[in-house]
Amino acid sequence: MSSSQPKPSEITPKEVWLTRRRWIQSGLALGVLGATAGAGAWWWGREPDEATPARHGRPLEGVVKTGYRVDEPLTDYADVTHYNNFLELGSDKETPAERAAFLPTRPWTVRVDGECEAPGEIDIETILKVYPREERVYRFRCVEAWYMVVPWVGFSLGDLLRRFKPTSKAKYVAFESLYDPDHPLPGQRRLRLGWPYREGLRMDEAMHPLTLLATGLYGEELPAQNGAPLRLVVPWKYGFKSIKSVVRIHFSEHQPVTTWNRLQSDEYGFYANVNPEVDHPRWSQRRHRVLGASVFAGKQPTQMFNGYAAEVAGLYRGMDLHKFF
């Protein structure tokens, strides 16, 4: 193009390119106007920044205090309920709280099957009636290196598991979160993670008294964004193990497939015990940031098994925790 002159017939007449340019300019101007209007509408229509006043759930009655306490300040209710990884409801930390209404929490039934003598179903009302409502203050450490202290309400998972009489072949327990292909939740519609979300524990981990099935926090029913109406809490493991909104529990002889481990096995191990010595490709696990702390607070050192070594280290005696991370 630079070497030869265009033939006269190839030269666009001046009027044509002037008109064309006028069209391009109008198009660009309209585009910018539209984008500005759109951005403005979005900005003004946004949820107010003022941490959306936490909507409190129904209070749970008959909550009993227990010896499960932590000598650290509790994380604020607003922070516990507005900083959530719950991809089913959205991928930001704040969106799950905004979309709480999308999660249908009643009626709610948990199916329990697999290697057990008495497979069956149990609904949430029965669970709330039959099992104790213990307040247990646990440390909660996310693999993303943030940390909170939560007063959960719930009971030991083992109490529920025993009801279904697992057999000697039950070496593992697998869990599944809510997923209805006909009515997917907002995040399930957009993200392809291989729904439902799946997690699993070794049988002895599942039967450990620390392992909690939570039905509430701060003396109230669990908010949707925290995994209503029933979630797992395994305080010595990274948060992604503590599966939310459980609808199925399955006893199995083999190690179950779990969501993050399947997606990126080099980053998310099956065990996922909190361990400051085992590095994660994205986040150093040596320290963590306490939610709700000031911007200048810095990070705190992370403890082995998130501070629960005395209770759970025995479960892993003789295991190479760098290999089985």
Place this chain on the structure above:
Amino acid sequence: MGPGDRGVPLPRRRRGRGTAGSSYPGWLLKTPVWLVCLGILGGYLAALVGDRLGANPVEALSHASGAWALRLLLLTLAMTPLRRLSGWSWPLRMRRLLGLWAFFYAVLHLSVWIWLDQGLDWRAMAEDLAKRPYVMLGMAAFGLLVPLAVTSTRGWMRRLGRRWKRLHRGVYPAALLAVGHFLWLTKADYLEPGIYAGVLLGLLGLRLIPQGPALGDSGRRFPSH
């Protein structure tokens, strides 16, 4: 970025051609950029002081500064194609200012990381830099932007002459690295970094379209790249 886009190497006579916008006074073009870019900063400072940054304010500041650095960098890169498509010359007169604001937010992003996130723990930072690809990409992008910001003055343009333009092509790898940095640190939802990647590829693609006489000014071609 054609020659003369930045003003100085431009022969005198090319100034004030009859293209729309070239006669706008500088302040009319630059004041809105200052207002918007300062406004964003002010908004976050107010949120910080008013404790409205949520449960993890360090993360909020880090994400916001990084996102604005990238958005402004893409906007800077959009000015040349905008000029070529529309014939307006004012986009080029805003480009340096936009680029410097992008750099400002990149400095902020890096400062948040060094000071608020890593707490000046140099050992931890060196380890992060050595181990984590997204940290490497981000740092490389920043490293490429530094000389561009430094040599953005008229004096440096004059001193570097032809080499100035070659140096400033570093903005393309910098933008690619910045988008790569965002994509790599993303855990599950690739929508936002994906949009930036799409915009960047679109902007780079527009530069590959040869500049025909129909769109050049008064039939004059100016080299494209």
